[in-house]
Amino acid sequence: MKVNLKTLAASLGLSQTTVSRALGGYSDVSETTRKRVAEAAQQMDYKPDPLARRLATGRTDTIGMVFPFNATAFGDNRWGEVISGLSEGLSANDMDLSIIPVRPEKELETYRRVVEGRRVDALIVAWTRVDDPRIRLLQELGFPFLSYGRTDSPVPYPWFDFDNEAGARAAVERLIAFGHRRIGLIHAPLAYNFAAQRHAGYLAALCAAGIEVEDGLIVESPVSRTSGYRAMEQLLALDAAPTALLVDNNLSGIGALRALGTHGLQPRRDLSVIVYDGVPTDIPLPYTVTAVQQPTAEQSGRTMARQILAILAGKPVDEVRHLGQPVIEVGETDGPLAAAAVAPRRRTRKKAVS
Amino acid sequence: MKVNLKTLAASLGLSQTTVSRALGGYSDVSETTRKRVAEAAQQMDYKPDPLARRLATGRTDTIGMVFPFNATAFGDNRWGEVISGLSEGLSANDMDLSIIPVRPEKELETYRRVVEGRRVDALIVAWTRVDDPRIRLLQELGFPFLSYGRTDSPVPYPWFDFDNEAGARAAVERLIAFGHRRIGLIHAPLAYNFAAQRHAGYLAALCAAGIEVEDGLIVESPVSRTSGYRAMEQLLALDAAPTALLVDNNLSGIGALRALGTHGLQPRRDLSVIVYDGVPTDIPLPYTVTAVQQPTAEQSGRTMARQILAILAGKPVDEVRHLGQPVIEVGETDGPLAAAAVAPRRRTRKKAVS
DNA sequence: ATCATAATCCGAAGCGCTTTGGAAGTAAAC
DNA sequence: GTTTACTTCCAAAGCGCTTCGGATTATGAT
Numbered sequence: 033m034k035v036n037l038k039t040l041a042a043s044l045g046l047s048q049t050t051v052s053r054a055l056g057g058y059s060d061v062s063e064t065t066r067k068r069v070a071e072a073a074q075q076m077d078y079k080p081d082p083l084a085r086r087l088a089t090g091r092t093d094t095i096g097m098v099f100p101f102n103a104t105a106f107g108d109n110r111w112g113e114v115i116s117g118l119s120e121g122l123s124a125n126d127m128d129l130s131i132i133p134v135r136p137e138k139e140l141e142t143y144r145r146v147v148e149g150r151r152v153d154a155l156i157v158a159w160t161r162v163d164d165p166r167i168r169l170l171q172e173l174g175f176p177f178l179s180y181g182r183t184d185s186p187v188p189y190p191w192f193d194f195d196n197e198a199g200a201r202a203a204v205e206r207l208i209a210f211g212h213r214r215i216g217l218i219h220a221p222l223a224y225n226f227a228a229q230r231h232a233g234y235l236a237a238l239c240a241a242g243i244e245v246e247d248g249l250i251v252e253s254p255v256s257r258t259s260g261y262r263a264m265e266q267l268l269a270l271d272a273a274p275t276a277l278l279v280d281n282n283l284s285g286i287g288a289l290r291a292l293g294t295h296g297l298q299p300r301r302d303l304s305v306i307v308y309d310g311v312p313t314d315i316p317l318p319y320t321v322t323a324v325q326q327p328t329a330e331q332s333g334r335t336m337a338r339q340i341l342a343i344l345a346g347k348p349v350d351e352v353r354h355l356g357q358p359v360i361e362v363g364e365t366d367g368p369l370a371a372a373a374v375a376p377r378r379r380t381r382k383k384a385v386s
Numbered sequence: 387m388k389v390n391l392k393t394l395a396a397s398l399g400l401s402q403t404t405v406s407r408a409l410g411g412y413s414d415v416s417e418t419t420r421k422r423v424a425e426a427a428q429q430m431d432y433k434p435d436p437l438a439r440r441l442a443t444g445r446t447d448t449i450g451m452v453f454p455f456n457a458t459a460f461g462d463n464r465w466g467e468v469i470s471g472l473s474e475g476l477s478a479n480d481m482d483l484s485i486i487p488v489r490p491e492k493e494l495e496t497y498r499r500v501v502e503g504r505r506v507d508a509l510i511v512a513w514t515r516v517d518d519p520r521i522r523l524l525q526e527l528g529f530p531f532l533s534y535g536r537t538d539s540p541v542p543y544p545w546f547d548f549d550n551e552a553g554a555r556a557a558v559e560r561l562i563a564f565g566h567r568r569i570g571l572i573h574a575p576l577a578y579n580f581a582a583q584r585h586a587g588y589l590a591a592l593c594a595a596g597i598e599v600e601d602g603l604i605v606e607s608p609v610s611r612t613s614g615y616r617a618m619e620q621l622l623a624l625d626a627a628p629t630a631l632l633v634d635n636n637l638s639g640i641g642a643l644r645a646l647g648t649h650g651l652q653p654r655r656d657l658s659v660i661v662y663d664g665v666p667t668d669i670p671l672p673y674t675v676t677a678v679q680q681p682t683a684e685q686s687g688r689t690m691a692r693q694i695l696a697i698l699a700g701k702p703v704d705e706v707r708h709l710g711q712p713v714i715e716v717g718e719t720d721g722p723l724a725a726a727a728v729a730p731r732r733r734t735r736k737k738a739v740s
Numbered sequence: 741a742t743c744a745t746a747a748t749c750c751g752a753a754g755c756g757c758t759t760t761g762g763a764a765g766t767a768a769a770c
Numbered sequence: 771g772t773t774t775a776c777t778t779c780c781a782a783a784g785c786g787c788t789t790c791g792g793a794t795t796a797t798g799a800t
Contacts, residue, residue: 036756047780052758062778082503084756087441087785094505099485101466101473112460119455119487128505131453131485133473149436151448151482257669290669315611315644390786401750406788414748438786441755 035078044072055080094128095340096152098142101133104255105159108283109312110329114180117333118156125341127153140169147175154340156180160191162225176343178336178352181225190343190352192336196226199324199358200233200278203306206360207276208241211369212304216249216274218263218288220281230280230308249274253284260287261294268295275369276304286311289321289365304366320363326356389432398426409434448482449694450506452496455487458609459513462637463666464683468534471687472510479695481507494523501529508694510534514545516579530697532690532706535579544697544706546690550580553678553712554587554632557660560714561630562595565723566658570603570628572617572642574635584634584662603628607638614641615648622649629723630658640665643675643719658720674717680710 041051046065054061054069061069072078086092097115105111119129130152134142143166146152153176157166160181170177171187182191207215217234220227231250238245248270253263260283267273268291279285285307292299299305299319310323326332339352395405400419408415408423415423426432440446451469459465473483484506488496497520500506507530511520514535524531525541536545561569571588574581585604592599602624607617614637621627622645633639639661646653653659653673664677680686689708696706 037758038756048757049759049780049782050778053779056758060778065778079502081756082505083437083441083444083446084785085758087437087787088756088758090437090785092437101469102463106460106463106466109456109460112455115455115487116489120489128499128503129487131487133469133483133485135470135474145482148433149482151436151484261669287669315615315641391788392786402787403750403752403789404748407749410788416748419748435786438755439788441757441785442787442789444755 035076036081037078040069040073040076040078043076044069090150092151092153093126094130094152095122095154095156096130096132096146097156097158098132098134098139098146099158100136100139102136104283107256110282110309111158113329114333114336117328117330118337119333120330121334121337122340125337127341140165143169144173147173153344154178156336156340160225161223162228163223164225178339178343180336182353183225188350190339190349192332192339192354194226194326194356194358196229196358197233197236199308199326200230200280201237202233202358202360203278203308203324204234204237205241207278207304207306207366208237208243210276210304210367212274212276213243213369214246214249214272214274214276215243216251216267216277218251218253218260218267218277218279218284220255220284221252227280230278234278255281255283257283257287257290260284261291262287264288264291265295268292268297274303276366277306279305279307282307282309282311285309285321289317299365300367301370304369306360306366310361319365322363322366323361324358325361326358332356389430390435391432394423394427394430394432397430398423444504446505446507447480448484448506449476449508449510450484450486450500451510451512452486452488452493452500453512454490454493456490458637461610464636464663465512467683468687468690471682471684471689472691473687474684475688475691476694479691481695494519497523498527501527507698508532510690510694514579515577516582517577518579532693532697534690536707537579542704544693544703546686546693546708548580548680548710548712550583550712551587551590553662553680554584554634555591556587556712556714557632557662557678558588558591559595561632561658561660561720562591562597564630564658564721566628566630567597567723568600568603568626568628568630569597570605570621570631572605572607572614572621572631572633572638574609574638575606581634584632588632609635609637611637611641611644614638615645616641618642618645619649622646622651628657630720631660633659633661636661636663636665639663639675643671653719654721655724658723660714660720664715673719676717676720677715678712679715680712686710 037048037051041048044051050061050065051069054066055073099105122129132142132146146155155170155175155177157177157179160179160183162183164183167179167183167185167189171189179189179191182193204215215238217231219231222228222231235245251263251266253259260279263284264287267277279288289299289305289311292303297303306322306324308324310325311317311321335354339354342352343349391402391405395402398405404415404419405423408420409427453459476483486496486500500509509524509529509531511531511533514533514537516537518537521533521537521539521543525543533543533545536547558569569592571585573585576582576585589599605617605620607613614633617638618641621631633642643653643659643665646657651657660676660678662678664679665675693706693708697703
């Protein structure tokens with residue numbers, strides 16, 4: 033029923049070797065036989081068994097991504113786009129992408145299993161942390177990987193990242209140029225390196241402008257809509273609320289803007305807001321959002337695919353790096369500090385949220 | 387460096403066969419040698435090469451799920467939970483779950499590749515449609531699979547599903563019992579079988595109560611927050627708007643409730659709303675939502691894992707089925723038809739959304 | 741002492757492919 | 771006419787594991 037190399041070779045009166053090499057496009061088989069083999073293969077519907085191929089070559093032609101399937105990761109459909117682009121870029125090179133679900137508490141164990149299971153040729157590490165045990169583990173095991181987000185590490189490794197510090201800094205400088213001095217920050221836990229970097233950019237901008245940092249204006253919040261909502265409420269409850277705000281991730285950004293609306297406030301007029309990454313397509317907003325934008329997520333995925341291929345091709349790890357430059361996309365949520373602008377009253381109109 | 391069966395066997399003075407069978411737990415190896423082998427394996431850190439095992443056995447110990455990584459699928463973190471439960475249930479049996487991203491337009495091609503690539507032992511089909519080519523393909527190829535959602539098919543197959551028709555019917559009956567007669571429905575495209583079933587349940591309830599179906603009250607809308615928002619606006623714009631509403635999926639449910647708020651209306655008071663599946667943890671709502679609830683998604687995943695194992699164990703396909711019964715979870719978004727209730731004015735207060 | 745039975749163990753043949761290290765034949769160079 | 775250099779093909783050895791079909795030894799019944 034199922035034809036394999038042997039039967040194919042036999043029916044062609046050739047050796048397995050030759051058939052294999054013909055199909056593999058090696059140069060030591062004549063053009064004519066190559067054609068003959070190709071046709072026969074086509075006609076007999078021969079499909080090489082990938083399992084056998086894997087055993088023989090040691091490659092799986094699959095790259096993996098261990099992904100936390102929780103609300104945080106799942107809520108942000110940017111990841112969906114990154115994954116699409118990645119998958120696209122890989123399959124153009126006959127490789128597959130396999131996503132391995134994991135619960136956060138079993139993370140390292142899963143990485144270990146995947147590596148030892150020879151399940152994939154390389155891994156993509158996402159949600160990189162400032163001090164990331166996964167990266168240490170993979171380095172220790174000598175397993176090829178690409179990290180989405182970079183970290184300081186004694187040993188260099190390949191990464192894909194954006195200049196988060198520059199992005200945040202540019203955003204805050206823009207707000208400062210508008211005359212704002214009380215500038216708030218809602219940021220993800222600083223264990224994430226993107227959060228740490230954006231946080232640093234925020235501080236750098238303030239410092240450069242000679243504005244004193246006020247701890248109360250900086251609130252840490254998990255990456256989710258709800259948390260962003262809460263964080264914004266916290267800021268609004270301040271005696272001296274900020275007149276401008278940077279939110280360091282899109283999910284919290286949605287929540288924050290929503291909270292503004294709920295409390296009867298308007299972005300720009302009552303509070304200048306810049307959201308890192310912009311807000312995902314969600315409920316329609318009646319205004320566009322000023323954002324620190326990065327190349328489309330899909331584009332990122334494609335770049336990462338190229339990087340992965342480079343790694344597998346043996347390119348030195350410290351050359352496989354990509355640092356994207358974010359740009360500010362001007363929307364309607366920020367603007368000059370109005371002379372009349374006053375801190376909103378505490379707990380403005382505590383209205384239903386819906 | 388890396389020990390394999392051969393070296394392990396040699397170092398134990400046993401044959402490969404015996405070592406293999408000892409590790410495999412076969413009965414034809416004595417307890418003492420089994421122990422000896424186990425210890426040696428442990429001590430020499432022997433890990434069987436899964437690639438070799440796969441080639442030899444033909445099994446991959448991995449089950450796959452082709453998943454569309456677009457906003458619709460990604461926006462609903464219920465899927466994250468299902469996947470968690472599934473993965474959990476499988477790994478308890480030493481199997482892995484691999485998620486294969488796909489763009490909708492390449493769906494069948496991807497399925498084909500996965501099956502032919504012997505990548506996985508079985509597949510899970512999600513977002514089942516009323517007439518689903520994927521199921522036909524898999525049946526044709528004779529590849530084991532479990533479908534999340536059932537469809538009429540000439541050939542029986544294993545599925546996991548809920549009694550969507552009963553759930554929708556119960557919800558609508560509840561609204562009717564409250565005195566409502568103008569009951570709207572926001573539903574996903576009827577190509578999805580869950581939507582078709584819930585739609586049928588809606589009609590059945592109206593029919594049983596002798597209420598005439600009004601086409602204008604039924605609006606189809608893609609599964610997303612934004613679409614739900616739009617659909618609700620469409621209903622509110624009606625000259626004779628409904629006094630009650632069933633939304634057949636949680637994502638649209640969020641959007642619909644949000645639209646209500648935006649337009650200055652309150653659920654229950656102005657419009658009774660029941661949302662199928664409830665609304666995901668999102669921005670906090672100031673009320674609880676009446677919902678048709680199903681067992682936790684994680685529980686579902688676990689059940690599916692069991693089903694998959696049953697399939698692979700060779701259980702007849704028409705016995706591997708699971709039909710869950712949804713229950714109504716009473717919240718604060720629905721209630722009796724107030725005597726005073728009037729259709730909201732057209733285009734009530736077209737206020738900013740935020 | 742003899743023979744069936746059961747308990748242990750092992751040789752060898754795959755699984756289906758890749759790849760090494762020639763062999764055979766042909767063409768060009770001396 | 772011999773040597774050198776290609777070109778084209780192939781036999782055979784893996785890759786590391788499983789598994790079939792005995793072989794060997796011990797056990798107990800006769």
